[in-house]
Amino acid sequence: MSSQTKEKKESTNNTTEGKNSAGENRGKFNTSSGVVNAIQTVGDAVQPFVPLFSMVTNIVQQLSQIYENAKCNQKICLVLVERVEIAQYAVKSLQRQKQANEEKFRNQKYYYAFVRFVNVLENIKKFAKEITQLSCFQKFINANAIKDAFDKNIKEFEDVCSDLHFTIAMYDVERREQEAKNVAEDIDVLNKSMNEVKSNLKVVMNEVAALASSMENLNIQASRSAGRATTMRTPLNEAYKAPTVDPNQLNEPFASDDNVRGSRKTVVKKLFRGLEVACKKVPNIENNDTAQSQKGQTELIILLKLGTLCPNVVTFYGLSKVDNNDVMVFNWTSYGNLKEMYTKYEIKWPLKLKFARDICNGLVFVHQCNILHHDVRCENILITDSHEAKLSNFELSRTVQGLSAEVKNLLDIVRWLAPEKMRVTKGGAEQRYNHQCEMFSFGMLLWELCHQRIPYKDMNSVTAIQEHVMSKKRETLKIALCPLEIPNELAKIIKKAWQDEPSARPSDLEVQLKLKELYERFQETSPQIRPKDPHCDIEIPYVELTESEIEMPCDLTDYSIPPIQTLMPFEDGIKEHKAKNYKVSWECFVGHADLGNNVAKYWKGYYLLTGLNGQKNPEAALRLFKEAADNGVADAQLRYAFALIENKSKNVAEIMKYMMMAADYENSTALFNLGDIYWNGKLGIPIDKEKAESYTRLAALKNQPKAIALLEQINAEKMKKT
Numbered sequence: 001m002s003s004q005t006k007e008k009k010e011s012t013n014n015t016t017e018g019k020n021s022a023g024e025n026r027g028k029f030n031t032s033s034g035v036v037n038a039i040q041t042v043g044d045a046v047q048p049f050v051p052l053f054s055m056v057t058n059i060v061q062q063l064s065q066i067y068e069n070a071k072c073n074q075k076i077c078l079v080l081v082e083r084v085e086i087a088q089y090a091v092k093s094l095q096r097q098k099q100a101n102e103e104k105f106r107n108q109k110y111y112y113a114f115v116r117f118v119n120v121l122e123n124i125k126k127f128a129k130e131i132t133q134l135s136c137f138q139k140f141i142n143a144n145a146i147k148d149a150f151d152k153n154i155k156e157f158e159d160v161c162s163d164l165h166f167t168i169a170m171y172d173v174e175r176r177e178q179e180a181k182n183v184a185e186d187i188d189v190l191n192k193s194m195n196e197v198k199s200n201l202k203v204v205m206n207e208v209a210a211l212a213s214s215m216e217n218l219n220i221q222a223s224r225s226a227g228r229a230t231t232m233r234t235p236l237n238e239a240y241k242a243p244t245v246d247p248n249q250l251n252e253p254f255a256s257d258d259n260v261r262g263s264r265k266t267v268v269k270k271l272f273r274g275l276e277v278a279c280k281k282v283p284n285i286e287n288n289d290t291a292q293s294q295k296g297q298t299e300l301i302i303l304l305k306l307g308t309l310c311p312n313v314v315t316f317y318g319l320s321k322v323d324n325n326d327v328m329v330f331n332w333t334s335y336g337n338l339k340e341m342y343t344k345y346e347i348k349w350p351l352k353l354k355f356a357r358d359i360c361n362g363l364v365f366v367h368q369c370n371i372l373h374h375d376v377r378c379e380n381i382l383i384t385d386s387h388e389a390k391l392s393n394f395e396l397s398r399t400v401q402g403l404s405a406e407v408k409n410l411l412d413i414v415r416w417l418a419p420e421k422m423r424v425t426k427g428g429a430e431q432r433y434n435h436q437c438e439m440f441s442f443g444m445l446l447w448e449l450c451h452q453r454i455p456y457k458d459m460n461s462v463t464a465i466q467e468h469v470m471s472k473k474r475e476t477l478k479i480a481l482c483p484l485e486i487p488n489e490l491a492k493i494i495k496k497a498w499q500d501e502p503s504a505r506p507s508d509l510e511v512q513l514k515l516k517e518l519y520e521r522f523q524e525t526s527p528q529i530r531p532k533d534p535h536c537d538i539e540i541p542y543v544e545l546t547e548s549e550i551e552m553p554c555d556l557t558d559y560s561i562p563p564i565q566t567l568m569p570f571e572d573g574i575k576e577h578k579a580k581n582y583k584v585s586w587e588c589f590v591g592h593a594d595l596g597n598n599v600a601k602y603w604k605g606y607y608l609l610t611g612l613n614g615q616k617n618p619e620a621a622l623r624l625f626k627e628a629a630d631n632g633v634a635d636a637q638l639r640y641a642f643a644l645i646e647n648k649s650k651n652v653a654e655i656m657k658y659m660m661m662a663a664d665y666e667n668s669t670a671l672f673n674l675g676d677i678y679w680n681g682k683l684g685i686p687i688d689k690e691k692a693e694s695y696t697r698l699a700a701l702k703n704q705p706k707a708i709a710l711l712e713q714i715n716a717e718k719m720k721k722t
Contacts, residue, residue, distance in 0.1 A: 045105040046098050048564045052114050053095055059121045060088045062520045063128055070132035075182040076150060077128045083157060083169065084121060090166040111564050112595060113163040119596035120156045126632075127153055143187050150183060156596075242300035243318035245272065245329050250279065250320060261336060268322055269332055276332035279322045300328075303394050306369065312362030314382055314392040330392070334385035337392070338378035342452040349486040350522050351387060352449055356490065357515040358389035363442060364508045366391065367435060374433060376441035377416045378448050414465050415455040416444040419500055422466045436502035439511070443497025450479050450490055472500045489518055567591045570600060577603070586613040593624070602628040602636040609643075622647075629658055634665035641670075645683075652683050663695065671699035672707040679710065689714075 063084055067077045094101055104110045131146055161169040171179065250270040253259055261267040266281040300316070307315040315331040335341045338355065347355075359381055366373060373380075373391060380393040414422070418440035420431050444455050455475050459465050477494060479487035493514060496506045573588030586607055592600035605624030607613040622643050628636035641658040649655065659677075662670035675696030681687040693714050699707030 045102055045564075048111055048566055049105060049114060052118055053091060055118050056088060056091050056121060058517075058520070059118070059125050060084055063121075063125050065520055065523065066125065066128045066132055073131045073146075073186045075186045076146075077132050079179050079182055080124050080128050080153070083154070084124060087117075087121075087157070087161060087166055087169040090161075090164075090168050106564065108564060110164070111566075113160060115567070116595045117160045117164055120153070120160050123596075123631075124153050124157065147183065147187050242297050243304065245318045245320035247321045249273065250277070250322065250329075268327075270322070270329075272317065272329065277317060278330045278332045279320065279327040280330065281322075281325045282328050284326050299394065302369075302371065306366055306371070310362060310365040311388065312358045312390055313366065314390045331384075333382040333390065335383035338381040338383055338389065338449065339454075341383050342378065342449065347449075347452065349484060353486050353490070353515070353519050353522060354387065355381070355383075355389045355449060356446055357512075357519045359391065359445065360442065360508075360512050360515050362389070362391040363438065364512050367438075367508055372433060372435070372438055374438075375413055375416075376438060376445050377413065378445060381445075411460075411462050414462050416441045416448075417469075418502070419469050419472075420502060422470055434502075435508065436505050439497050439505045439508070440499075440502075442511070443494045443505075444475075446490055446494050446497070447475055447477070450487060450494070451475075474498055486518065486522055489514070567595075570597060573600075573603075582607070582612045598628045598631040598633050598636075601631075602633050602639070605636070606639070618643075629661065632665070634662045634667045634670070637662035637665070638667055638670050652685065655683060656685070666698075666702070668699045668702035668704040668707070671695050671702070672704045672710070675699060675707060675710060679714065 063081055067074065067081045070077050094104075098105070127149055158170060161167075250272055253269045253271050253276060256269075259269040261269075261278075268279045268281075270277050270279050300319070303313075303316045304318075306313040314333075317329040317331075320327050320329050341347070359376075363373065363376070371394075373394065375393060380391070382390045382392045384390065418437040421433065421437055423431070448455055456465050456468065459468065477491055480491035480495075482488060482491075493506070493511055496504075497511070499505050568584075568588045568591070570588065570592050573585045573592070576582075576585035576588065585603075589600045589603040589607065593604040601624045605621040605628065608615070608617040608624065609621035610616070622640070625636045625640040625643060629640045637658045641655050641662065644651065644655050644658075656677075659670050659674055663674055672695070675692045675694075677683055677685050677692075678688045678695065679692035693711075696707050696711045696714060700711045
């Protein structure tokens with residue numbers, strides 16, 4: 001064993017329990033390609049730490065924003081923010097005094113400790129995000145589990161701060177007592193409400209999945225019926241009907257010129273239980289057992305559920321009547337739709353970025369629920385008085401697997417339409433609308449938002465727009481010339497999103513992550529809009545960009561210093577594993593696991609279980625699986641549960657606990673196994689056919705082959721009883 005390896009093991013001997021969000025920090029703490037592993041000059045000694053300094057700053061900013069957006073547990077989150085901000089001060093002091101701290105920068109153990117420090121901060125950020133959003137409560141068993149997780153994060157934080165000599169971050173007895181009091185107040189509230197919230201959220205998520213799964217059959221049945229009164233009886237018929245709002249509960253609002261909206265005055269403001277709501281006129285929605293009616297009712301219920309779970313989807317209250325007209329009742333949005341807003345106001349870049357992030361978050365959420373919007377443009381985005389963007393107008397929405405919607409007003413949407421869908425309009429095979437089409441439309445929406453006008457404004461012919469787009473031409477991207485970073489970065493996203501080849505477009509999560517990172521860097525609290533000058537459009541200033549010279553520092557000395565060995569990026573370790581270079585990947589996984597990367601712990605355990613590293617140690621593998629599982633790695637949760645079964649463990653409660661944890665992270669194999677356990681009464685668990693069907697249906701939605709087969713068996717048995 002090399003001396004450096006020994007040093008690393010010694011420095012991490014008591015700190016390998018550190019959490020890390022499932023892969024969020026993989027490989028981030030390696031130096032850039034311009035920095036060699038063996039640092040040879042005093043001036044370069046700090047270079048391996050530079051990326052780490054930047055990461056600390058970003059994490060602190062993100063944590064502060066999490067606190068600002070917290071829906072619950074604000075006191076616990078504030079405790080974490082204050083702790084981390086104190087540590088950031090110590091980091092800044094370290095940066096400013098480079099010369100005085102040169103010996104630390106040349107110390108391999110100090111480098112490893114700083115990497116571990118970044119991992120701990122990532123863990124704290126992940127924990128804070130989870131406990132401040134109700135939708136994340138399913139990952140904690142009860143309020144005491146949150147308290148235990150808090151204590152663990154604080155202990156790891158203090159341990160690594162001690163290793164880095166950040167004594168300023170260590171609290172005295174008085175401050176600890178005040179901290180404990182604040183935490184206890186939040187925990188007390190959780191004890192009274194957490195179980196109910198957790199249960200309700202799970203039920204709603206399961207309902208959305210089940211409803212989305214039924215949409216394809218409903219669409220097919222409605223299409224085949226072609227207007228005939230085809231009855232399609234399903235278990236959802238009676239249980240899922242769109243709610244109604246008593247017209248007597250819709251009261252008149254205060255007089256205002258804004259109480260009626262729309263070119264045809266189809267949206268009317270009312271007061272419902274003290275809240276301002278928008279009543280939108282719609283054609284009569286039938287409520288019977290025909291496939292067409294079922295389809296309409298199911299879409300409304302999905303909209304209801306989506307708005308309940310996601311803040312970036314319009315809130316739907318139900319159906320009602322206003323002046324003998326059928327209406328849908330939504331929450332009222334002060335600024336109307338985004339097109340109306342950008343027509344009246346000049347929107348600052350930070351707010352445009354926020355809107356882009358909100359819209360992307362909404363799309364990602366509905367996509368995860370197996371729904372596509374089909375009509376992504378600014379006119380279908382509503383803006384609240386607090387500048388929240390919400391997806392609306394789901395009238396063309398369909399499930400991912402469902403039939404594409406018939407487009408009646410092509411000129412209204414062709415400006416945002418993907419080229420592959422345009423080519424279908426000229427004949428040929430059917431091109432199904434998919435996520436890649438939606439990404440193209442999102443790119444065009446971003447262009448519209450950035451330039452504050454509809455795409456191809458001067459083209460009023462569907463044919464002209466189609467020919468332009470199908471010849472791989474696009475709108476002029478003026479913002480790419482802007483020296484400001486926000487429009488420049490948005491331009492990059494737009495260019496990727498409107499690629500002619502669908503497979504070349506970015507994924508939902510890739511764009512979501514980029515917008516999230518940008519938003520967290522460029523938030524502002526100053527006014528974000530101002531009345532628009534009717535005599536001019538927004539002009540983007542052009543600046544001549546010249547290549548700057550890079551000057552090297554002139555005070556470097558010639559003597560060499562001990563080298564700092566940086567770590568191979570975690571992603572590269574995965575690539576080496578796929579290439580079967582197991583020796584290289586093993587060393588990578590060990591290095592990252594020892595410094596707190598939980599996904600790396602899982603891989604280290606996998607190697608010890610299978611012997612890919614040349615040695616087997618099932619006991620050590622089991623311990624690593626449990627560590628990673630306890631820190632949110634779904635594959636490790638499932639692997640640990642399976643390992644217990646293979647070892648003939650009698651601790652059924654432990655097996656079920658980790659199987660459930662993996663299922664909460666939507667692992668399809670875990671979902672199927674839970675369905676199998678409850679259906680057949682395995683492991684001594686009492687048969688529960690209702691739970692079995694629920695888990696099996698969720699797994700089947702994810703195309704788990706065994707779950708699909710089991711679901712057919714479940715349905716067949718149910719048919720026998722009818």
